[in-house]
Amino acid sequence: MRGKKISFWSTLHGVSTTSNLINIALMESLLNEKKSLIMQTQFTANSIEIPLVGKVEERIKSNFYKDLGLDALLRRSRTGFLNENDFKDCSISLLYEKINLLVGTKQSSREIYETEIEKVLKQLLNDAVKYHDYIFIDTESGNNNIAKIVHEESDLIVVNLRQDIRMIRDFFDTSELPQNKVFYLFSNYDKNSKNSISNIGRVFKEINISNSAVIPYNIQLSDANSSSSVIKFLSQNVNADEFNTNFEYIRELTNATKKIVSRARRE
Numbered sequence: 001m002r003g004k005k006i007s008f009w010s011t012l013h014g015v016s017t018t019s020n021l022i023n024i025a026l027m028e029s030l031l032n033e034k035k036s037l038i039m040q041t042q043f044t045a046n047s048i049e050i051p052l053v054g055k056v057e058e059r060i061k062s063n064f065y066k067d068l069g070l071d072a073l074l075r076r077s078r079t080g081f082l083n084e085n086d087f088k089d090c091s092i093s094l095l096y097e098k099i100n101l102l103v104g105t106k107q108s109s110r111e112i113y114e115t116e117i118e119k120v121l122k123q124l125l126n127d128a129v130k131y132h133d134y135i136f137i138d139t140e141s142g143n144n145n146i147a148k149i150v151h152e153e154s155d156l157i158v159v160n161l162r163q164d165i166r167m168i169r170d171f172f173d174t175s176e177l178p179q180n181k182v183f184y185l186f187s188n189y190d191k192n193s194k195n196s197i198s199n200i201g202r203v204f205k206e207i208n209i210s211n212s213a214v215i216p217y218n219i220q221l222s223d224a225n226s227s228s229s230v231i232k233f234l235s236q237n238v239n240a241d242e243f244n245t246n247f248e249y250i251r252e253l254t255n256a257t258k259k260i261v262s263r264a265r266r267e
Contacts, residue, residue, distance in 0.1 A: 003129035004264040007150045008185075009139040010160040011171050016187035017160040018048055018138050020215055022230060024158075025136040027257040029098040030238045034133040037087065039070065039102040041121070041150060042140035043113055046104030053092060054228040056103055068092070069103040070117075077120045082127040094231065100132070118145060125153050134261070151177060156264040158183045163195040168204055179206060183263055185256060189214035211263065213256035218249040 008021040018040070025038050040048045049056050056068065073090040076082060091100035107113040128135045139150045151157055159182055161168055184207050186197060197214055201207045224233035240250045 003132045003134055004155045004261075005125055005129060005135045005137065005153055006156045006158060006260065006264050007137040007139045007154040008158045008160060009147060009151070010141045011174075012167070013045065013141045015141075015160045015162055016215070017141070018045075019051065019221075019225060020158070020160055020185055020187055021136050021138050022048070022051055023215070023221070023234065023253055024257050024260060025099065025134070026095070026231060026234050027238070027253055028134065028261055029095050030234060031254070031257065033098070035098055035100075035131070036134040036136060037091070037100045037102060037128050037132040038136045038138075039128075040104045040138035041070075041117065041146050042138070043105060043107070043110045044140075048138055049092070049101060049103045051225040051228060051230045052094065052101060056092070070105050071107060073102060073124065074116055074120060077124055077127075082124065084131040087128060087131055114146060118149065121146065121149050122153055125150075134264070151181075154181065156183055156260065157181050158185050158260060160185050160187055162187060163190065163193050163200070165195060165200075165203065168200065168207075172204060172206065182211065183260055184212040185260075186212070186214045188217040189252070190217070210259070213259050214252055215256060216249050216252055218246060220246060221249065 008017050010017045022038070025036050028034060029036055038048065040046050047055065067089060069090060073082065073086060076086050076090070087100055087102070091102050093099070094101055105113050125135060137150055137154070139147050157177055159171065159177070161171065161184060163186060189197070197212060201209070201212070221230070221233060224230045237244065237246045237250050240247045
């Protein structure tokens, strides 16, 4: 069975979209023996590697790492179809080779980068699903051409939102995304807010228990993001019980992961 392409996107920047993608992808790999690719397509704010392994700019500049990351994979794509070794060689291997991390572009020109990736992105994603069970794609916020290509190619689009009625309404007023491909994920969720997931569902009938989930705020995870130790944090807490301070976070993250993967498999 070919892999599934799951994109994470939001109408606005700063809604924990990247963090949510990383944690969902890691949890999937911790729970199951599946192979995943983590990648991103945005030109700016593209340091997806920092919470996982820290900055890699200097390593990319060195001869040993000159073929690392999205830029290296784009160069290889010019010669034709990408094979399994292309993805492996250009990625950082994580969690005992269950995850390939493809760091974002270090190209200095947005115009050059966007022109190049628009030409090959569809084929790159179609090649990626031959060698991975899941492709987790961090997509730039807003409705640019690259985001549109990713949405078209995705089996599931995870829309990242806040508990903000105005933000949710703005999304539905302008969205052209196919409802059957959308999953709603609420970041930094506060269960004590009047805008609970159940109350949001009463206002917006498109959102229901099967196509939505929440990710609570967790200070220890926030610290792990800052210290590039997210893998350690989740590995140590994946089996957290009710006496663990991280129990609620892990429970909701696990629930969100299972729902997202299940929805992607159905599409």
